[in-house]
Amino acid sequence: MIAAVFEGDGKLVLKDRAKPRIAKATDVLLKVQGVGICGTDLHILQVPPAHPATVGATLGHEFSGEVVEAGTAVTEVRPGDRVIVDPHPGCGVCEECRSGHPDRCGPLYASASAPGHCATIGIFSDGAMTSYVVVPAHALYRIDPSVPPHLAALAEPLACVVSAADKLKVQPGENVVVLGGGPIGLLFTLLFKASGAAKVIVSEVSAYRRKAALACGATRAVDPQQEDLAALVGREMPGGANVVVEAVGPLLPLAIELAHSSGRVLQFGHDELARPAIPVAELLRKEITIFGSFIGKFSFHKLPRILASGVLPLEHIVSHQLPLSRVHEGIELLRRGQAIKVVLHPEAF
Ligand SMILES: [Zn+2]
Ligand SMILES: [Zn+2]
Numbered sequence: 001m002i003a004a005v006f007e008g009d010g011k012l013v014l015k016d017r018a019k020p021r022i023a024k025a026t027d028v029l030l031k032v033q034g035v036g037i038c039g040t041d042l043h044i045l046q047v048p049p050a051h052p053a054t055v056g057a058t059l060g061h062e063f064s065g066e067v068v069e070a071g072t073a074v075t076e077v078r079p080g081d082r083v084i085v086d087p088h089p090g091c092g093v094c095e096e097c098r099s100g101h102p103d104r105c106g107p108l109y110a111s112a113s114a115p116g117h118c119a120t121i122g123i124f125s126d127g128a129m130t131s132y133v134v135v136p137a138h139a140l141y142r143i144d145p146s147v148p149p150h151l152a153a154l155a156e157p158l159a160c161v162v163s164a165a166d167k168l169k170v171q172p173g174e175n176v177v178v179l180g181g182g183p184i185g186l187l188f189t190l191l192f193k194a195s196g197a198a199k200v201i202v203s204e205v206s207a208y209r210r211k212a213a214l215a216c217g218a219t220r221a222v223d224p225q226q227e228d229l230a231a232l233v234g235r236e237m238p239g240g241a242n243v244v245v246e247a248v249g250p251l252l253p254l255a256i257e258l259a260h261s262s263g264r265v266l267q268f269g270h271d272e273l274a275r276p277a278i279p280v281a282e283l284l285r286k287e288i289t290i291f292g293s294f295i296g297k298f299s300f301h302k303l304p305r306i307l308a309s310g311v312l313p314l315e316h317i318v319s320h321q322l323p324l325s326r327v328h329e330g331i332e333l334l335r336r337g338q339a340i341k342v343v344l345h346p347e348a349f
Pocket of ligand 2: 090091092093094095096097098102105106
């Protein structure tokens, strides 16, 4: 089978790999049915990388699939089931997992001061940019067969967004600014509109993505290089936004600037190279609350219901579906801001 393998120094190479086999009684073999290219994959493929990854691993952590074979101890799913996959399920039994931090599970995590990482499938072990993948059964959530594979592939980023939105608790009538109109920024936009936000302003440099932001329900989609974003927010949302989501990486100072007094700011954009200078006086005078959010923790169980209900118009998020053989083209489209989410289909190779 063909797999997109990370070879270090920004290289992603399509190679022939042997079909994986179930190693443990609790493992499941999946046929991949759609795998998204994530902003994290782009960060991994940056030189120098803005996100770590295991050299030699098949990338692809946002995917859905069909169960082909289940280990002898697996009772939750059976062959033929369609599933979404939590790529960082944790072991469930270590100290970190039991205290609510499955993202800190795994031998690769060193300590709070020496940055490590969880054993994410598709980043630190073989993922789904290929035809078949072996995953632990406890990472799987069964979905309704009516959910199209390309939308099911959004489960992982959406689980991350649902988990983060749970911290912000946007109330009906509140005003929100979203910095960054990529797939994450637009998933937040869909979710906030569904939660009753009065106005959602999306700031995004790509015209392609600004158009998609409006389709997702944004009140305004602004090019911050052409328009004075702070002035616009001041006009549309007197005093500032109740909630500001930073979905780019280095823009936390701007997010603080745009927030209303007692506003909530979420740092979601993940750029390990970003070291922005924080406007301390503004932060304290406005009594801003800042949240960080990392991966989808304890939100995956909601995804089968969200996907089956159709409550979020997720078709606005998937702009391209390509065969795996065109993965590099998908990456280029994303780098140029000419796509929202690109979903790859291995079977079309
Ligand atoms: Zn991702
Ligand atoms: Zn664990």
